Amino acid sequence: MAPIAFIGLLAVSSAAADTIVLKNGRHIIASNVTETADRVSYETPAGTLSLPRSIVDRIVRNDLSPSGFGPSEAPPISAPRLDVGEGYAELAEHVVRSGAIDTALLATLEGEARGGSAEAIAKVAAAHHAAAQFLAAKGQLDAAANQYKRALIFAPDSVPLLLNLAVLDLRQSQYTAALDPLARARRLEPDSADVAKLMGWAYSGANKLDLAVEEWNRALKLRPDAEVTSALAKAKQDRDEEASYREGETAHFSVKYSGAAAPDLARGILRALEDDYRDLQSQLDFSPPEPIGVILYTNQAFADITRAPGWAGALNDGRIRVPVQGLAAVTGELSHVLKHELTHSFITQKTHGRCPTWLQEGVAQFMEGRRSRDSAAALVDAYEHNSAPSFGQMEGSWMGLSGDSAAFSYAWSLAAVEAIVYTGGMSDISRLLDHVATDSSTEAALIASLRMDYAELAHQTSAYLRRNYVR
Secondary structure (H helix, E strand, O other), rough: OOOOOOHHHOOEEEOOOOOEOOOOOOOOEEEEEEEOEEEEEEEEOOOEEEEEHHHHEEOOOOOOOOOOOOOOOOOOOOOEEEEEOOOOHHHHHEEEEEEEOOOOHHHHHHHOOOOOOOHHHHHHHHHHHHHHHHHOOOHHHHHHHHHHHHHHHOOOOOOHHHHHHHHHHHHOOHHHHHHHHHHHHHHHOOOOOHHHHHHHHHHOOOHHHHHHHHHHHHHHHHOOHHHHHHHHHHHHHHHHHHHEEEEEEEEOEEEEOOOOOOHHHHHHHHHHHHHHHHHHHHHHHOOOOEEEEEEEEHHHHHHHHHOOOOOOEEEOOEEEEEOOOOOOOOOOOHHHHHHHHHHHHHHHHHHOOOOOHHHHHHHHHHHHHOOHHHHHHHHHHHHOOOOOOOOOOOOOOOOOOOHHHHHHHHHHHHHHHHHHHHHHHHHHHHHHHHHHHHOOHHHHHHHHHHOOOOHHHHHHHHHEEEEEEOO
16 A cells, blocks of 8 residues: 555544535535435545435535434434544545444554554554544434544544543533533634534533633634524523522432423422333333533413424423423423423434434324324325325424424324334334434335335324334
8 A cells, every 4th residue: 555644634624515415404514515316425524425416305405414403313412523634545545444433444554553653643544534534424423422422532632532532522512522522622712613612512512601601702702603603692591591590309300490490390390200201211112411401481481492393392402391381280281291292302312413303203102192983084085185294204304384284294193103112112113213313315215124114104103103003
């Protein structure tokens, strides 16, 4: 193999990026995005990657993800690029070939790097970076993080490697874990805008709004950033609203509530959430790595802060937000709402923010105890007359739907999940969610886990409804 130069391996690039929005709700921040009739190609530090045009919803040019994000979307967290220098593309092609990582080559490069030469260290760091990018693009975030940890053994003072590792932690909702590489990066580069930006996301995810605001203010002093500006405005709004709120916590939850809410209500809500947490752990075979934030509002504060449509009774944008004005204890209705919203938290973290809205809402309704008896006849009729929306059409946000359209979407989604559970049990839902986290699209995940595509799922759903409810 010809000698390869890695001058500038540790430099950070802040080039403008486009956003590829997939039909499953996932956002890919990329540069040099190009389109053909059947493919969308884009540049990454590991080289050029491409996607089938059929799974892409739209491309937002020179823009960043919105600051508000629902249960189907991850926050707009992106890693700084590594300027890996001349020869990197050739190395990456050797590290990743025929759709697999050459582990023997990585072992050889590690052996050479143990000799301590700067060129060998730069080379093995770049090789692990290429492997990490390949794995991350496939949704294998734990494996990608392990590649960065291997790279850091040889290049422990590489700030971009530390930041890329932190981004993988953040994408998995491991906010406390992300603070470790970020703290190491700050010691090396105290005035890095990238470090401050990512620390803001870590503190925001950990429900430490004062620290998030501090970090994002710091980031903006170092470098203008529209993404940070938007996130900071939202964090300040939340912080100011919650400044006078009371607080409580358990092992799995951190709750803040308006002084207008009774302390007994807050304690009751925490007890209910802990019971729901244990049930969801068992049903979905997953445990969120961080405490979940819960905010209890007056009705007006909920409307002002969330800007949710009138039909939304609660909201989960990383924290569970619930209006509780006038309540003194956990009612049956509130209990259903809490289980519904907590399910969103579990699913979002289990799928790394890649779960489509129909599956999110279907599982959340099923877990709160809803069933399809009352809506079955109308759903079957809509399916048989080809007027039911496809599941592909229901993958994105529902926030702009009218009340009637939202009601139908909720009912059709619940019916689909109910049919899956009736056929194969909750283990099928858990397996489907695992595939959603890593597969190229939700339909691909459905095929891989349950051996059916969207058309077959719709047929199965209608048949289930007719067999069990329609007489």
